[in-house]
Amino acid sequence: MSNKLWISAVLIITVLISGCIFDKEKGNPNSTLNSGFIPQTGLPVGFTYMGIHETPVDIGGTPINATEGVYRYNNVEDVYIQVIKNDNPENLIAMYKQRYSKVRYDPFKEISINGHKATQVMDYTTINGKETQNYSLIWATEKAMIVVSSPTSDAQTLMAIATASGY
Secondary structure, three states, X not given: OOHHHHHHHHHHHHHHHHHHHHHHHHOOOOOOOOOOOOOOOXXXXXXXXXXXXXXXXXXXXXXEEEEEEEEEEOOOEEEEEEEEEOOOHHHHHHHHHHHHOOOOOXXXXXXXXXXXXXXXXXXXXXXXXXXXXXXXXXXXXXXXXEEEEEOOXXXXXXXXXXXXXXX
């Protein structure tokens, strides 16, 4: 068998195996992914569910594993819902807010999402020499901290998907 044919066969087998493993884990009740807080259907207009995965999130200088749902809004912007399971999510929120302790503006605005207390966080980024506002939303449930974020200057975009979470 020629080298090209051999390499092609190995690549095809690898893709097929990885697809089988992915599908098998998707239905595995022992999977560490918890999509209970991450809506996949019944999304607001303009949102498309892209997938779910685990990712480390930096909270207070410590990486903590989170389950992240990824969405595309109007085929342009990515929006993320991160769920960080913890027995003390209020403490995680306090640690998250510490990253803004040295800013010269008040980045926090208390809001309500689905009847729960939440915080809208405003941050600034510089893109192509222009400073723009970014927003994220954070709140706690009984056993998790939830972060909704996107590199967007439209806080209503985040509010729409956060409300769809049902929490």
